[in-house]
Amino acid sequence: MFFGFSEEERMVQKSVRDMLEKYCQIVDVRAFMNNPTVSDEIQSLFGKQGLLGILEPNEGKVTGVTYAILISQEAGRAVLPYPLLENLVGLYALKTCEQHGNLINDVEAGKSMLTIAWRNYETMAIRTEKGFSLSGKLLEVPFAADADKIIATVRIPGTGYTPLEEETVVVLDRSNPAVSFRKRTGFDETYPIYDVYLDDYPLLETDIVQGLGMGIGHKLMCKVEQLGALLSASEMVGSSERALYDTVEYTKQRKQFNTVIAKFQALKHMAADMYLQVESAKSAIEYAAWALEAGDAEAESAVSIAKAYTSTASKKVIGDAIQMQGGIGFTWENDLHLFFKRVTRSAALLGDTYTHNERIAKYVLDRISTEKHILEENYQHTI
Template sequence: MQFGLSESQEILKDSARKFFAGECPISEVRRLMETETAYDPDLWWKLAEQGYTGIIFPEEYGGVGLGKVELILMLEEAGRALLPGPLFSTVALAGAVLDAVGTAEQKRKYLTPICRGEARSTLAMLEAAASWDPKDAQIEVLNGKLTGEKLFVPDALVADAIVVVARNGVFVADAKDSGIKTAAMPAMDLTRKLYSVRFDSVPAEKLGNADGLAKGLDVATAALVGEMVGGMQRTLDTTVEYAKTRKQFGKPIGAFQAVQHQCADMYLETESSRSAVYYAAWALQENAPDAAVAVSIAKMYASDACRTVGNRGIQIHGGMGFTWENDLHLYYRRAKASETALGDATFHRERIARLVIDAGAAAAQGA
């Protein structure tokens, strides 16, 4: 692999940064997070025009056909801008699972309108047990009807289709069906709305190959880490700038070694997370044998790092870091929400153990 971005990838990253800075400044983020859904149709169409809603999907379905690394680069800049709304839930969550699990006809049916910006979707996975392991799903589809409840479903109120992980497969339900009841749930991240979704005999279409679910969730997890890295980078940049300008005892606080150490640790954790997720994205793109492990390593590290970067950023800002007017707490909220989404550090440590240690033991026994 190349230990650096190609020219086209650098251009994509730079153009994404400029786009999000221009179309979604922090004032717009604050406006949208005060709304019921944090969704702006005009912004959504602009995202579609840029090709972001179809960035990783094949051209035959109306997508751009780029790779997993490009997805991570785009979402890194979205995380830096604290982009609200359903882009992540539509493209990285539901879209990645549809792409990994659906048949060609199902992809044409569900991915094409997403790529065109005509539809939004989301993934319903968590239940009362709060497990991110698909094997723990209890909801079932019987005779083509879905009954049960899913919790903490992002952007469900603006979704047109809901991808549901069930005990007996992966299904798609029409989000506008009269048998679906959606209720808002409290969320740490004010820019990403969460809902409980209750299904009452809702017709559901079974997707083709449930064996691809793990790959789809790996893509979603890597995408989430990319977004987390963007948030960490913005927190670091904001904190360093503040340390250069805030004066105490007649000099900038950045001149004090204790503050420098905090900033150095923030930089270390941000860059380490970035390196981990770039490799994970490359491994997924190339179908490397260690792709699943690489994804869990990236999420495990970033789950801890995003929290500590936020902690240090707020500490260096002092009392200013806790005020509503300061933007830092918004990034900290996103970091705390992302820390547990798609599995926290403990979940992924256990997954790494299963993938590496248990698999190695099984291979040794087979030999």
């Protein structure tokens, strides 16, 4: 069995890296921080290369996950100021439904931009003669000021037996007069977040993804969050890997006591430990991607393992990179703080290390309990 990437997958990764090295350099990222508006050129380039619609639902499985993690890795390497993750998994959500074909085509072509409201606050829809009236607040929505459409989960009372069953995934038009937003002060200035307010938003049946309540929306959003967690982990790997290699190059230039510091044994050991953590995170992510594409029973735990490990490892790697660069590593002029802030934000998104470790523990305990039950039943049959 071959364990690795195909020639086509590596070609796609190289193509994205070359594109971002040309159109998304650190100077462009810093320019975005001063004027947080998404580049039309970047959006158009992703659309022209056919990268945004790479994830496809396929009879309970997801295809294109391996391509998606490689693309996300390059986005993390470039600290890309664009909601790539939200567009990739947002398109996946739309493709599970047959009534959003025009929007899917526009987003895939780079003509429209999606974002996802990962959190909401008492956002509820009430039935009216023409559809539904939606009011509430969506919290910390990435790039809400630039996005054309917002994918969100809202409650529609009466469509399920519990609040979770009443959850429904909808597509909102950001330009509607019923939508307003306020920019929040975020830790990562390369990924601006907004609180979005909905006041009597006219929600139509055509705005609903898959169907009303009955657990459909909750199940879909759980899958979207699962994919988002994996791609977020892949972004962190890209950021930490670049921080590692840029720092190693720095140690080859910096001299102390007339000797390049790359020769110091302590720094060699630090770099080796950092490399081990980056490569281990890559392996966990690649396995999780395979599990999702294969529909493996361990896919859920594999994603949690990847996200939990990468969240801790990436912050450690970039923190060590800052220390290896000494005093200059702590300055605003040094680029490492951009990677550190991006990784810190991503580590908290869609479940931090503690949250995913809890899920792993629950999975292991449930599996032990099931196996114990099977053994007990077999024992009873033999006596």
